[in-house]
Amino acid sequence: MTDTIDVIDHLVGITPDTPADALRGRRPITREHAHKSWTALFEPVDASQASRVERFAVATFVAALHADQGIAEFYGNKLAGLENGAVVLATIKALAELNATKGPYGHYPDGPLSAENTDGLILKLGPADRAVLGDRLAAALEHAHLLTYRPRDASPAELQKLLSAGWSTTGTVTLSQLVSFLAFQIRVAAGLRVLAAA
């Protein structure tokens, strides 16, 4: 399905020959490479550094944190179809419900911008969730929560948590791309929905 149907069109519900289709059609390179970004992350040639379950689990979580139920369901359904996916999905849904908030917040480097520092929820998973998810996915979800809501709080220590949980340097790059791509895809969809409804 994803080979022939553009994912953003699918998520927004854009059908041929509508005004929203025309808006996307006038930027064919953007449309093509936004879709290729999706396939690079979610139909990877090499999943050795980040598994398919990890990719769809993080995506489901990030979409749910953005309160985009339609997109969360899209990724969640794909997660549920993978081995052990249904169990992971149930945990992720519960975690997203408990830990959804509003961003961006976080801290600036010490200096004049410190006056703009704002605090908010910092996700720390407990032992029960860790037992279901495993150390790698638990660390990935904590990092995804940080990147989604408080990207300016990122630090070497936060990356160290991923490496300590078993993520490689390359896997960490892929994970960072995936969470960041979702922030883009969800916002393009949100913008196009408003324009499509006009």
Add this chain to the structure above:
Amino acid sequence: MSDTVIEPAVEYPPVVFTQDKIGWTAWLQPLAEVELTDRHYEALVDKARAKSAYFALLVRDPDILEARTKTDNDIFYNTKDGLPRAERELAATAASRLNGCILCASVHSRFASQYSKREADVQKLLDEGVTADLGDRWNAIVAASVALSATPPAFSADHAKRLRDVGLSDEEISDVVHGAAFFNWANRLMLSIGEPTPAS
């Protein structure tokens, strides 16, 4: 073996939003030029990027880097029609100011100034933040970019109407949406795998 975090201990790090040419240093090991294959160079799109720590780190996953770069280039450089480049850069700067990416904001505020010739207004956005008064048209573009950049996104029909009221077509509003949305990708990447360094 390369799987260790780098703690660069930057002296005099940039601590304010600026249009100066500041730098960036990685927290994870970029690929060295001798490690790069043809596939890596293809994914870098522009070969000169092999010298950039940021792109040499991202190229560890070549498929997503290549698709991301081509998306980026079309959203910002394809100006044969639609929103002027200056205002695409304004959307990028507004998103970066809100999310707090000092380096992203420096690069794209410089572009916004270069293409608009409104350096003082761009500086006002950096100094005062996303509620700075920049005139009706820019205020509408900044407000829409900021609303879209909130998590969850808060971009609504009211933002689109305000943009139409200052003269933007739906095609141009779509360019604002893509410019701001793309920087929610760029800001998170740049903030999370390294940090800014002072102007040399």
